[in-house]
Amino acid sequence: MFWKEGSKESFISLFQSISQIKKNVITGIAAILVTFSLYFTVTYFIADILYTQATNYYSSGMYQESALTLEKALSFKYEHVYEDKLSAALAYVALLYAEDKNATDTGSLIKASNAYSIDSLRASPLNVLYWRTRARNQYLYFEATKDISYLKQGVESLKQAERTAPTDPKIPYSLALYYGLLIDEEKKPTELEKLRFYQEESLINAIRLKPNYKEAVELKQNIQSRRGF
Numbered sequence: 001m002f003w004k005e006g007s008k009e010s011f012i013s014l015f016q017s018i019s020q021i022k023k024n025v026i027t028g029i030a031a032i033l034v035t036f037s038l039y040f041t042v043t044y045f046i047a048d049i050l051y052t053q054a055t056n057y058y059s060s061g062m063y064q065e066s067a068l069t070l071e072k073a074l075s076f077k078y079e080h081v082y083e084d085k086l087s088a089a090l091a092y093v094a095l096l097y098a099e100d101k102n103a104t105d106t107g108s109l110i111k112a113s114n115a116y117s118i119d120s121l122r123a124s125p126l127n128v129l130y131w132r133t134r135a136r137n138q139y140l141y142f143e144a145t146k147d148i149s150y151l152k153q154g155v156e157s158l159k160q161a162e163r164t165a166p167t168d169p170k171i172p173y174s175l176a177l178y179y180g181l182l183i184d185e186e187k188k189p190t191e192l193e194k195l196r197f198y199q200e201e202s203l204i205n206a207i208r209l210k211p212n213y214k215e216a217v218e219l220k221q222n223i224q225s226r227r228g229f
Contacts, residue, residue: 047077054085063092080123084130087116091137098144110141128168131161135174139181148185154178169209173216176202180223199223 050073057066067089074082090113097106117134124130138154141147155178162171179199186192200223206216 043076047073047079047082050076051079051082051085054089058085058089063089063096067093080120080130083116083123084120084127084133087113087120087137088133090116091140095140095144106144110144113137113141126164128161128165128171131157131164132171132174135161135178139178142181148182151178151181151185155182167209169206169213169216172202172206172209173213173219175199176206176216176219196227 050069054066054069054073057063057069067086070082070086070089073079074086090109094106094109094113097109114137117130117137120130121127121134135154135157138150138157142150142154155175158171158175158178162168162175165171176199179195179202183192183195183199186195200220203216203220203223207213207220210216
């Protein structure tokens, strides 16, 4: 016989010990997976609660509180929608700092706002809402710094939004408003004529997309009245 006295019992005992170890390992792995799953569920839940709070702050004009809460939300969970909203909140905070004549912090806030906007668009480049946020941010940067280059960047952002959503009448209407701001800043007659042409073209496009667009129709009439048409 190949089995010596007690060898069979020892083998069975060893086999049972190995089986128990396997069971313990599997149980441990399962416990770890459940713990991680629970952790991520809880952190995602907390992040979404913070995002809702931040959105409420933003809607109430409490932009600093909104920005701080959004940063907390991002620390729990990365979402490009959080970054987009944070870029918008920081743009408003930058304007507030500019009104307090705090140029250093204004510049830092604009830089941070712009970085979050770029990140959100890198994650979702065809999201028209993000392009509209970027354009609005750039208008706020202009208001904070009086740097006309931000208005020009805003026009480019709106053009990208228009390419992404060509049937949205609000985008060409916004373009017309931005062209109007550039007209107010422009001194060269040749450039003025170009901007006026672009503005009128944008309004025509907005009204074509939405014939009963009251704001666009009224703006077109006001412009024509000022120009003596």
